[in-house]
Amino acid sequence: MDIFLQQLINGLVLGSVYALVALGYTMVYGILELINFAHGEITMMGAMVALAVIGALALAAPGLPGVLVLGAGLAVAIPVCVALGLVIERVAYRPLRHAPRLAPLITAIGVSIILQNVAMLIWGKQYIPFPAVLPQGRHAIHGATITDVQIAILLLATGIMLMLILVVQKTRLGRAMRATAQSRQVASLMGVDANRVIAATFAIGSALAAVAGVMVSAYYGLAHYYMGFLLGLKAFSAAVLGGIGNLGGAMLGGLLLGLIESFGAGYIGDLTGGFLGSNYQDVFAFFVLIAVLVFRPSGLLGARGVERA
Amino acid sequence: MTGHRLAWVVVAAALVAGCGDKPQQNGDKQTVLIGQASPLTGPQAHLGKDNENGARLALDEINAAGLTLGGKKVVLELKSEDDAADPKTATTVAQKLVDEGVAGVIGHLNSGATIPASKIYSDNGIPQISPSATAVAYTAAGYKTAFRVMTNDAQQGSVLGNYAVTRLGAKKIAIIDDRTAYGQGLADEVEKAVKAAGGDVVAREYTSDRSTDFMAILTSIKGKAPDLVFFGGMDPQAAPMIKQMKQLGIHAKFLGGDGVQTPTFIELAGADAEGALASNPGLPLDAMPGGAAFKAKFEAKYGQIQNYSPYAYDAMHVLIDAMKRADSSDPARYLAELPKTDYQGVTGRIRFDAKGDLAGGAVTLYQVKDGKWQTLETVQSGK
Numbered sequence: 001m002d003i004f005l006q007q008l009i010n011g012l013v014l015g016s017v018y019a020l021v022a023l024g025y026t027m028v029y030g031i032l033e034l035i036n037f038a039h040g041e042i043t044m045m046g047a048m049v050a051l052a053v054i055g056a057l058a059l060a061a062p063g064l065p066g067v068l069v070l071g072a073g074l075a076v077a078i079p080v081c082v083a084l085g086l087v088i089e090r091v092a093y094r095p096l097r098h099a100p101r102l103a104p105l106i107t108a109i110g111v112s113i114i115l116q117n118v119a120m121l122i123w124g125k126q127y128i129p130f131p132a133v134l135p136q137g138r139h140a141i142h143g144a145t146i147t148d149v150q151i152a153i154l155l156l157a158t159g160i161m162l163m164l165i166l167v168v169q170k171t172r173l174g175r176a177m178r179a180t181a182q183s184r185q186v187a188s189l190m191g192v193d194a195n196r197v198i199a200a201t202f203a204i205g206s207a208l209a210a211v212a213g214v215m216v217s218a219y220y221g222l223a224h225y226y227m228g229f230l231l232g233l234k235a236f237s238a239a240v241l242g243g244i245g246n247l248g249g250a251m252l253g254g255l256l257l258g259l260i261e262s263f264g265a266g267y268i269g270d271l272t273g274g275f276l277g278s279n280y281q282d283v284f285a286f287f288v289l290i291a292v293l294v295f296r297p298s299g300l301l302g303a304r305g306v307e308r309a
Numbered sequence: 310m311t312g313h314r315l316a317w318v319v320v321a322a323a324l325v326a327g328c329g330d331k332p333q334q335n336g337d338k339q340t341v342l343i344g345q346a347s348p349l350t351g352p353q354a355h356l357g358k359d360n361e362n363g364a365r366l367a368l369d370e371i372n373a374a375g376l377t378l379g380g381k382k383v384v385l386e387l388k389s390e391d392d393a394a395d396p397k398t399a400t401t402v403a404q405k406l407v408d409e410g411v412a413g414v415i416g417h418l419n420s421g422a423t424i425p426a427s428k429i430y431s432d433n434g435i436p437q438i439s440p441s442a443t444a445v446a447y448t449a450a451g452y453k454t455a456f457r458v459m460t461n462d463a464q465q466g467s468v469l470g471n472y473a474v475t476r477l478g479a480k481k482i483a484i485i486d487d488r489t490a491y492g493q494g495l496a497d498e499v500e501k502a503v504k505a506a507g508g509d510v511v512a513r514e515y516t517s518d519r520s521t522d523f524m525a526i527l528t529s530i531k532g533k534a535p536d537l538v539f540f541g542g543m544d545p546q547a548a549p550m551i552k553q554m555k556q557l558g559i560h561a562k563f564l565g566g567d568g569v570q571t572p573t574f575i576e577l578a579g580a581d582a583e584g585a586l587a588s589n590p591g592l593p594l595d596a597m598p599g600g601a602a603f604k605a606k607f608e609a610k611y612g613q614i615q616n617y618s619p620y621a622y623d624a625m626h627v628l629i630d631a632m633k634r635a636d637s638s639d640p641a642r643y644l645a646e647l648p649k650t651d652y653q654g655v656t657g658r659i660r661f662d663a664k665g666d667l668a669g670g671a672v673t674l675y676q677v678k679d680g681k682w683q684t685l686e687t688v689q690s691g692k
Contacts (some may be wrong), residue, residue: 003528003529003531003532006528006531006557007525007528007529010524010525010528011525013524014522014524120350125349125350125351125354125355125358126354126355126573127352127545127548127573127577129548129576129577129579132579132580138556138558140558145556145557145558147556220521220522220549220552221548221549221552221577221578221579222521222545222548222549222577224352224545226351226352226519227521230519230520261522261525262524262525262528263525264525265514265525265526265529266525266526266528266529267529269512269514269529270529277513277514277515278514278515278516278525278526278529279488279515281515281525281526282517
């Protein structure tokens with residue numbers, strides 16, 4: 001039971017990070033039908049910028065409480081990522097708005113490679129350690145342990161996702177986003193400035209990515225210019241699993257993927273009597289993804305197009 | 310019209326001839342190209358650059374001292390290539406080095422890259438000395454061109470497995486590897502040695518060399534209450550792994566191979582690195598016959614030594630030493646001299662066995678104490 005509970009915690013923490021990143025993919029896809037492959041790299045940029053700030057602060061003022069230092073890191077990383085997201089949209093996607101769909105996909109991959117290399121030039125090729133400024137508290141519940149960082153990730157991710165739902169469902173901007181997702185032309189005719197809505201979508205997605213990047217680097221204790229690639233791929237899979245273009249789907253898909261990976265790696269060996277080991281962890285996760293897509297090609301929640309945003 | 314076409318053919322032929330011109334003659338000075346291949350980008354770039362610097366240091370020294378082969382002054386030039394620690398890229402890079410006409414190759418860094426590349430060097434008769442590939446499979450293929458100046462995984466793994474059971478007193482042992490040729494090969498050898506020494510392998514788990522999340526497999530391992538966790542892999546994975554072990558409250562000892570015994574591991578794992586154990590083939594730098602002098606020379610030029618640069622340095626010297634004895638940089642001629650190598654290098658006395666492996670390699674065990682790798686002891690691998 002304690003092992004089960006521990007795997008549940010592991011899966012939920014991993015899943016909420018996937019969900020935050022998946023939201024960025026899904027929001028952009030919902031409105032533009034574009035897979036923004038540079039999104040994983042924005043996550044990486046968020047982690048790198050925050051680490052640079054946190055590292056500098058930890059050196060300059062060693063006495064500051066960890067939460068404050070982390071907050072400062074986030075306060076710089078979010079605007080930087082938002083600006084980055086807006087620039088990418090303006091430079092790499094907007095000029096191709098009416099081009100065939102393959103063209104922006106290719107620029108997306110190009111931007112992703114550029115960002116990786118820029119990060120490598122600025123911060124170097126090595127892994128960057130996360131300074132030990134955060135509280136290292138551990139709490140035991142029924143034989144499983146949960147750390148302060150894990151609790152913070154769960155709370156922060158839940159809070160942000162609730163806020164996002166509120167923004168999309170209740171505000172004027174949210175309504176404009178939903179309208180643009182349904183039909184850009186009709187929304188424009190109703191006086192919605194599609195370019196502004198799209199820019200806002202990129203800004204929100206990039207801010208979420210920045211937070212996710214900081215979470216990941218704080219959780220694993222390191223950051224690296226390559227970290228966005230695998231994270232982006234997993235989060236994209238999560239978005240597809242939940243139904244790309246659907247906000248609830250991205251959250252559900254992220255959590256599910258985290259749980260599947262966790263339980264898959266934890267139990268696959270014991271369940272098959274050692275015949276399959278944790279080397280089949282990813283195979284297992286993607287097998288579930290394929291199975292879901294065979295029976296529900298638009299993902300778990302993807303069919304309800306009305307809620308797309 | 311035909312005249313035009315003919316002119317183009319002549320130009321093309323001249324270009325092709327220019328490219329194929331292997332040892333570039335230039336007066337009575339001859340330039341000999343030596344290849345170096347290691348990951349210069351990606352997660353292991355810090356180790357790859359370290360190898361390149363080690364090889365370059367040796368090459369610069371040989372050039373400065375002056376080298377004469379077959380009565381001609383020879384200038385060595387390093388062709389360094391990035392194999393991205395990727396087996397597919399490694400074969401492309403190997404072919405590129407062969408096409409550029411290198412006389413020998415120092416590399417590659419990873420076993421996974423070294424093994425596929427070794428076939429290309431063998432097919433083209435280009436001698437290759439790996440400073441750091443430790444997988445048994447590298448020399449097991451029987452290529453006459455494949456050598457290494459590093460203790461191999463069979464030697465290191467049997468020392469590690471035996472040490473865990475007999476010296477560290479671990480009875481229940483969990484083994485994790487990163488599914489690379491290096492990690493898996495080492496883990497397999499450790500498993501064999503643990504069983505031979507009477508220990509019990511209670512869990513065998515797997516991850517990848519890009520992964521940073523090990524919570525799931527560690528939780529599963531925790532349920533089996535091992536005394537010791539062995540990881541076959543590199544420092545970028547080992548550091549988050551030991552952190553997550555501490556997070557989960559696993560109190561087992563942590564043991565790794567040479568991929569873990571790096572300054573980067575301590576830097577990344579911080580306070581959680583304390584108490585971690587790892588081995589490195591050969592002697593510790595300060596116990597190497599030429600360790601102190603090498604450290605001074607290297608750090609003056611390139612900064613901190615990561616891990617394998619002394620071996621890359623020795624590998625270059627061994628290669629050139631064979632050329633000197635053959636009095637030629639022609640691979641066909643000096644290759645015959647390589648198996649007869651008996652060279653006193655920075656890392657110790659270098660001789661090869663029949664397969665091209667380092668004969669009688671030593672393995673040294675280290676532990677992190679007060680944020681530094683401290684030497685525990687050096688164990689001679691069984692013959």
